Amino acid sequence: MASPPSALRSIPSHFSPERLADVDARLAGIIRDHHVTIGLAIESGSRAWGFPSPDSDYDCRFLFVRRREDYLSPWQKRDVIETPLEHDMDVNGWELGKAIKLLLKGNAVVIEWLMSPIVYQGAPEFRDGLLGLANAHTDRAAIARHYLHLGERQRNTYFADHKAISLKKIFYALRPATALRWLRLHAEAAIAPMDFPTLLEQCDPPEAVVRLGHELIERKAVTRELGSGPLPPPLRDFIDDEFAAARACFPARAHRISEDARRDAAAFFRSMLRD
Incomplete structure (x- = not known):
């Protein structure tokens, strides 16, 4: 066929x-x-x-x-x-x-x-x-919980002990956190943009998060390895705050x-x- x-x-x-x-x-x-x-x-x-x-x-x-x-x-x-x-x-x-x-x-x-x-x-x-x-x-709440579970799993896997990690892994938690913020601020929508720069642009995160996010994207575009280091505090706080807000805004419940x-x-x- x-x-x-x-x-x-x-x-x-x-x-x-x-x-x-x-x-x-x-x-x-x-x-x-x-x-x-x-x-x-x-x-x-x-x-x-x-x-x-x-x-x-x-x-x-x-x-x-x-x-x-x-x-x-x-x-x-x-x-x-x-x-x-x-x-x-x-x-x-x-x-x-x-x-x-x-x-x-x-x-x-x-x-x-x-x-x-x-x-x-x-x-x-x-x-x-x-x-x-x-x-x-x-169900936009189900979509949000998908991102929450994905992001928390990555957060706990790579960043829980505050040790230096491969910096490209930051995106594994940062993108779900940004999608959750976008959904929380766009109550009429069930589908968040796929493109990470668009998410940043449309969800008004703290200035330091925008700056660090774009810096990581620019560095990742030209090098095979970003190196390693601890999770930058502005990104750590943003990720943790958004996961906490999502747990309150999108509580777990049975979906039919x-x-x-x-x-x-x-x-x-x-x-x-x-x-």
């Missing part, structure tokens, strides 16, 4: 032509060998988040739909397709049904894929339909997917199978 001609493609001019060709070839092989249609293939990770290094991996993630006969079988195929990590290229994807269920549960990863500014291929109706589901039915959400998701899923 071949994918329809892609109407979505947005590749930065600085991308390696060789790596771009490698990703395109890997996606074409997946379509051919697994008999799937790829609805959306994007770049995730630091390149899409706005703080790449010269040696950042190419992290392609994609959403796919299987053939109708594969769904109408007692022997269901896996809901992921994984390919070997080669050099600096990592290409893996999720089946549409898996992505929809995670999205409605408040999984921010799926939503970030839909928001990625770097698109290898995709159909507008596929991405727009999933974004419509996210905007209509995503509404019948309206299930109905709309099922209708979209069936429409993609028909297409």
